[in-house]
Amino acid sequence: MAMTISDEAYRALEEAVGEENACREPAMLDSYCWQPFLNMSTDLWVQRPIAVVLPGSAEEVQEVVRVCNAHGLKFKALSTGWGAHNGPTYDNVVQIDLRRMNRIIDIDEKNMIAVVEPYVCGGELQAEVWKHGLNTHIVGAGPHCSPLAGATSMHGCGNDSIYMSTSSRNLLGVEWVLPNGEMLHLGTPGSDAGWFCGDGPGPSLRGIVRGTSGAFGGFGVFTKAALKLFNWPGPDEIDSEGLILDSTGGLPDCSLFYNCQFSREEDFIEAAYRIGEAEIGYMFVRMVTSEFVLLLMPHLFKKLVKHRAIMDLLDKTMAYPFMILLVGSTERELKYQEEMLNQIVRDCGGMAMKFNNIPPAANLMGMNLLRCTIFGTVFRSGNMFATNLDGNEALTTQTDWCSTMEKAKKRYIQSGGLLDDGSDNPYMITYENNLFGHCETIYLYDQRNPEHLESLEPLGFDTTLAAIEQCNVPLAAFEPVTRTAMSPLAGNFNRWQKEISLAFDPNGVSDTGLYTDEKEPDPEKIPAEKMEHFEWLKARFGRKG
Numbered sequence: 001m002a003m004t005i006s007d008e009a010y011r012a013l014e015e016a017v018g019e020e021n022a023c024r025e026p027a028m029l030d031s032y033c034w035q036p037f038l039n040m041s042t043d044l045w046v047q048r049p050i051a052v053v054l055p056g057s058a059e060e061v062q063e064v065v066r067v068c069n070a071h072g073l074k075f076k077a078l079s080t081g082w083g084a085h086n087g088p089t090y091d092n093v094v095q096i097d098l099r100r101m102n103r104i105i106d107i108d109e110k111n112m113i114a115v116v117e118p119y120v121c122g123g124e125l126q127a128e129v130w131k132h133g134l135n136t137h138i139v140g141a142g143p144h145c146s147p148l149a150g151a152t153s154m155h156g157c158g159n160d161s162i163y164m165s166t167s168s169r170n171l172l173g174v175e176w177v178l179p180n181g182e183m184l185h186l187g188t189p190g191s192d193a194g195w196f197c198g199d200g201p202g203p204s205l206r207g208i209v210r211g212t213s214g215a216f217g218g219f220g221v222f223t224k225a226a227l228k229l230f231n232w233p234g235p236d237e238i239d240s241e242g243l244i245l246d247s248t249g250g251l252p253d254c255s256l257f258y259n260c261q262f263s264r265e266e267d268f269i270e271a272a273y274r275i276g277e278a279e280i281g282y283m284f285v286r287m288v289t290s291e292f293v294l295l296l297m298p299h300l301f302k303k304l305v306k307h308r309a310i311m312d313l314l315d316k317t318m319a320y321p322f323m324i325l326l327v328g329s330t331e332r333e334l335k336y337q338e339e340m341l342n343q344i345v346r347d348c349g350g351m352a353m354k355f356n357n358i359p360p361a362a363n364l365m366g367m368n369l370l371r372c373t374i375f376g377t378v379f380r381s382g383n384m385f386a387t388n389l390d391g392n393e394a395l396t397t398q399t400d401w402c403s404t405m406e407k408a409k410k411r412y413i414q415s416g417g418l419l420d421d422g423s424d425n426p427y428m429i430t431y432e433n434n435l436f437g438h439c440e441t442i443y444l445y446d447q448r449n450p451e452h453l454e455s456l457e458p459l460g461f462d463t464t465l466a467a468i469e470q471c472n473v474p475l476a477a478f479e480p481v482t483r484t485a486m487s488p489l490a491g492n493f494n495r496w497q498k499e500i501s502l503a504f505d506p507n508g509v510s511d512t513g514l515y516t517d518e519k520e521p522d523p524e525k526i527p528a529e530k531m532e533h534f535e536w537l538k539a540r541f542g543r544k545g
Contacts (some may be wrong), residue, residue: 003091007048009071014092014111016063021100027207028052028218032095035084038347042385044447049076049095056100058183058223058344061392065221066181068094068509073269076511077221079118079146085154085216089513090369093104096221106195107130107132112229113172115195118148118222123371137164138372140427140440152222153214161370161431162284164230164274166438167208168394169294170387171196172226178218179505187226195226207502211493212392218515219501233329240363245296247255255282256326256338261318261491263352268320269395273346275324276434278344279336282327283369286428289321294421295374298362305420307480318351319398319424325369375427382419384447386456387427387440388463396428398439402426404466405441408459412443417455419444430506 004025004149005013013021022237023029032052033045050073052322055061063503068075077096078086088095102119109132114125123143125233140151140158147167149158155172161436164170173195174186184190186205187198209219233254251257252422262268268286275281294301304310326341328334345352355361368374378385388405402424421444441483442522443459445452498516505512 014068016061017053017055034111035087046084049088049093052095054097055101061223062179062181069507074511076217079149082145089511093511113226114229115226118146118150122147131236133232134229137170138155142163142372146272148225151225155213157429159283159285159338161371161429162281165431170228175224177221197366213486216514218510218512221414249367251366252363254327257355258324260318260345260350260352263318265399267348271344272434274344278340280340281324283325284430286322290422293350295377311422382444385442385444387442392436394436395437398437403438408462409443412455416451428498
């Protein structure tokens with residue numbers, strides 16, 4: 001039986017945000033439960049919130065949090081709502097929908113800073129800052145996502161990380177409503193000195209705010225954030241017509257789009273390192289050739305995947321490709337970058353193909369690098385997908401992880417537990433002068449297929465154990481079973497997260513289900529030999545996490 005909110009608590013929420021901005025109607029609450037992306041539950045529904053509120057300011061957020069503290073309720077905030085991370089995990093949670101907080105507060109052209117509220121999306125911010133000769137980092141999930149959420153509460157890598165780094169690096173000043181309802185300004189905003197720094201004067205709390213992955217909404221509400229901006233020598237806007245798959249917009253004159261192919265892993269890695277040393281590139285992403293067919297023509301892909309010779313031609317002959325977008329402020333700079341890229345690719349035994357004058361490639365993939373729009377089409381093949389995230393690590397670790405995931409996926413594909421996507425289906429980006437990278441291996445499944453649903457938890461456990469064996473910590477630490485297994489191997493991070501959470505949230509009002517809570521694996525769903533491995537980990541390292 002679903003829990004209901006008391007009339008007294010609900011009236012207090014209405015007083016906090018206005019009667020028209022609060023709701024407890026069951027049908028409306030259910031509309032917040034459908035969260036298919038990265039949902040750890042196979043039924044695609046998250047826990048129904050007890051009520052929904054739409055605050056219009058940080059002060060109203062404070063009042064909502066205070067009501068939750070006073071009435072023994074929990075809360076969880078969502079910004080643009082992409083993924084199950086922002087949904088409730090308890091049965092007494094007030095969902096704080098931040099869609100009314102949708103303002104770009106300031107664009108500081110001189111200091112290359114934007115101050116935004118939670119509901120500003122990456123595409124919207126990009127369109128505005130282009131007018132100032134600037135650009136903003138957009139995460140790989142797409143331009144519809146909130147850059148504030150990526151910077152404060154989530155992972156944060158994307159196609160442009162080679163040039164703009166990751167969201168955690170771009171976070172400057174922060175306005176933060178703590179779980180007890182107090183307001184905290186981090187960095188220079190706390191000293192009324194502007195938004196230009198998130199780490200001073202005084203001690204920095206960036207590590208507590210987000211660490212490597214953020215708290216997934218389990219640590220208060222971030223109501224404003226200042227973000228670094230970056231150079232954009234292109235036009236104020238790019239003329240285009242049509243939707244994603246039939247777009248006619250071309251790449252700006254300041255850019256060159258290349259697809260580079262390598263047959264050996266070591267050559268790909270060497271080329272990526274040398275590109276970082278040369279400090280060239282504006283966007284960089286590794287995807288195998290067949291992924292483009294999968295994204296753009298899923299029905300054709302289902303036919304091609306049955307013919308191993310064709311798939312081997314697509315993905316094995318040149319098994320290590322990457323797309324790179326070069327952007328220059330002057331014609332001379334762009335020419336230099338192009339010459340350096342071609343020299344590096346030749347020296348490493350690869351092949352470079354320029355696609356600027358090939359409209360389908362320039363429109364679909366080149367523009368996608370700038371706007372990061374096309375990846376949502378991965379839903380078209382089987383209606384559902386998920387991803388195993390590894391830790392942001394050296395490129396050699398990334399490619400090892402890809403190989404491990406490919407082998408794990410292949411077993412489930414052959415047994416009918418996943419859709420056949422060719423098994424090697426990576427999304428890899430680089431940052432920190434290409435010394436480090438982020439990799440996700442996509443796997444596709446049909447929500448209507450019971451065999452596929454039964455495969456999800458064992459596959460997740462397989463990849464967690466594979467990460468342990470490689471001394472790699474998955475970024476998908478929002479899964480309780482992953483935290484349980486990995487915490488003793490990584491400084492008992494779960495223990496410290498719990499202590500930090502308790503210090504800031506003594507009443508336990510933040511929904512910490514994806515942040516600090518634990519869950520033992522289901523022995524009936526995990527093969528005996530893997531349970532033995534898990535029990536060995538607990539015995540070897542202790543249950544301090």
